[in-house]
Amino acid sequence: MPLQKNLKAIFEAIKPHCDNLIVEDFNTEDKAFICLLKAAFAKNYEFNCLCNQLKHVDQFFFIMPSLRGICEDLIAIKYIKEHIKIERNKLISIQTEKRTIEGTLVQKSFFDENRPGQIILEIRDAQTRVDSLSHQIKDILIKNGLKGDKEFPSVAQMATDTKLIKLYNYMYYATSKTVHFEPGLLLRLGWSNSLESKLFTFSTKNFTRYHADFCSYYAAYLFIEFYKAFKKDLGLDVLFKKQIKEITDLLEDELRMPEIVTFEECNIKPPSVITQLLLKSSKKLSHK
Numbered sequence: 576m577p578l579q580k581n582l583k584a585i586f587e588a589i590k591p592h593c594d595n596l597i598v599e600d601f602n603t604e605d606k607a608f609i610c611l612l613k614a615a616f617a618k619n620y621e622f623n624c625l626c627n628q629l630k631h632v633d634q635f636f637f638i639m640p641s642l643r644g645i646c647e648d649l650i651a652i653k654y655i656k657e658h659i660k661i662e663r664n665k666l667i668s669i670q671t672e673k674r675t676i677e678g679t680l681v682q683k684s685f686f687d688e689n690r691p692g693q694i695i696l697e698i699r700d701a702q703t704r705v706d707s708l709s710h711q712i713k714d715i716l717i718k719n720g721l722k723g724d725k726e727f728p729s730v731a732q733m734a735t736d737t738k739l740i741k742l743y744n745y746m747y748y749a750t751s752k753t754v755h756f757e758p759g760l761l762l763r764l765g766w767s768n769s770l771e772s773k774l775f776t777f778s779t780k781n782f783t784r785y786h787a788d789f790c791s792y793y794a795a796y797l798f799i800e801f802y803k804a805f806k807k808d809l810g811l812d813v814l815f816k817k818q819i820k821e822i823t824d825l826l827e828d829e830l831r832m833p834e835i836v837t838f839e840e841c842n843i844k845p846p847s848v849i850t851q852l853l854l855k856s857s858k859k860l861s862h863k
Contacts, residue, residue, distance in 0.1 A: 579791045583627035592814045593620045607667035615648040626794045635786035636779035643750040653804045654733035661718045673708040749835045789833040
């Protein structure tokens with residue numbers, strides 16, 4: 576897997592810079608946004624490191640859903656950066672508090688039914704506090720010229736507003752099949768060594784190479800998108816410009832971007848290497 580090996584070397588080379596970037600004086604009152612940004616950057620970087628650890632290739636089926644989370648981090652934080660100018664840090668702090676309190680309500684409902692004797696964290700007047708925080712969030716949205724009819728736009732809406740909707744749709748469709756009930760995905764795990772054989776073995780390992788390639792490629796792709804969106808906020812220009820170019824070149828050198836539906840799974844012969852090379856060359860010439 577040459578791509579993974581090359582990407583692994585690049586991400587190992589930038590580790591010292593990344594280690595320095597993900598340190599911050601945590602203060603939710605005036606640094607919530609930069610802390611959120613650095614946390615998302617750390618998650619993105621560490622996921623790329625994981626995707627290029629070749630000794631774990633059999634586990635990529637279960638790693639693949641994380642691509643959606645990283646994609647949504649990119650979209651939501653970019654939306655906040657572009658559309659929330661007033662009380663941005665306060666909004667993040669309030670949303671964090673609200674989600675924590677909501678978590679105590681959800682866990683209470685679950686434990687009341689499944690283990691009522693266990694002592695769990697509870698917050699007095701939790702629902703009242705959640706309602707109050709919801710109103711505060713809507714007020715901040717209105718101050719920023721947004722509707723405020725609901726707490727926050729959907730991820731799809733934020734993706735549209737940040738011009739990332741095609742990326743979101745692709746990641747959403749590719750990864751949703753691994754976290755939701757999907758008959759086609761489960762049946763695709765069945766594989767036979769021969770078209771004539773009626774015996775199929777079902778295992779996530781049948782698609783090991785596909786899942787590994789998909790995760791490695793799109794993790795790096797999302798890292799580049801993160802760089803483009805937040806390079807000035809994190810001061811990444813000088814530190815990462817060369818490495819981003821190297822990653823971009825590696826991805827562009829691949830004959831095929833990993834697809835959601837492949838020729839191989841449909842028992843259709845894919846385009847020959849020569850055909851792919853000619854098409855790639857013609858595209859390059861047309862962009863000059």
